[in-house]
Amino acid sequence: GREAAKAKGSAPATTRDGLTVAVMGNIGTPAEALRVLEYGAEGVGLFRTEFLFLDRDQAPDEEEQMAAYVAAATAMQGRPVIIRTLDVGGDKPIRYLDAPPEANPFLGERGVRFCMARPALFRTQLRAVWRAASVADIRIMYPMVSDAGELAEVLAFAARVREDLVGEGFAIADRMMTGIMIEVPSAAVVADRLAGLCDFFSIGTNDLTQYVMACDRGNAAVAGRCDSLNPAVLRLIAMTCDAARAAGIPVCLCGELAGDSRAAPLLLGLGLTELSMGGPAIAAVKEAIRSVDMAQCRALARAALNAGSPEAVRELLRGPRPA
């Protein structure tokens, strides 16, 4: 029952040979932090802040945002909370933000591109995150980063926001753990360059899959091709994990694939050390991690990277696993 699931959820997820994987929760509101904690989340790996901006007539101000971020951290009782900066544009329009219609919104001004083009909006959010990160274990993560030049601009912008706050007399931390989503294929390709510029990666397989497969997930005619288990997607995940390991930074996966317990051994074999998902998936994913060892996981990953189709990868996941 539910209580047993919660008990299984709260214990750590350690493979038979002793690798402990951090299993985190995805949230959209501070209230959801409490829910994922009950399911056994060891932190919040993805706080989708766009929910704070929806269904209202103006953007939340600095104080309101700061209160929401601190509330999520308080609910998590000292566990880390990763705040993802506003990811609107594309399919997530907000009426009070000036966002002219685009012919190809998913290839347009989304995520950090949208925010960098609207400095007042971005500055308010960054001020709130800096202030919250100075009183709790809050980390920041930027969505839709596509290359090192863009990341450098974003980091410079965030550094100026910090200097302004310090100039105004706020007690602001010297630095904030800073990560990026790897969800634009170009970012996965140059992950080795990006790894030198930030503290962690989080792979967004929902967008990474639709961009690398050139398939709109919402379009029924091609949605079937939009499969995160396609070996092309898995190779980009592997490249990202290899780059992160070489640079000595952690790498999480926070797309839907993270919540698929059958895929967990494959994801470990590809090199992920953290997974972030909706609360209800946590217990089953932790159980799947506890049942395998890394030699099995690596053999599975090698086979999957060389498989010919997502169906062939699914067949591998059904096992029998290589001994």
Ligand code: PEP
């Ligand atoms: C993703 O793209 O995988 C992701 C986690 O972000 P979102 O679903 O919010 O775009």
Ligand code: MG
């Ligand atoms: Mg995304």
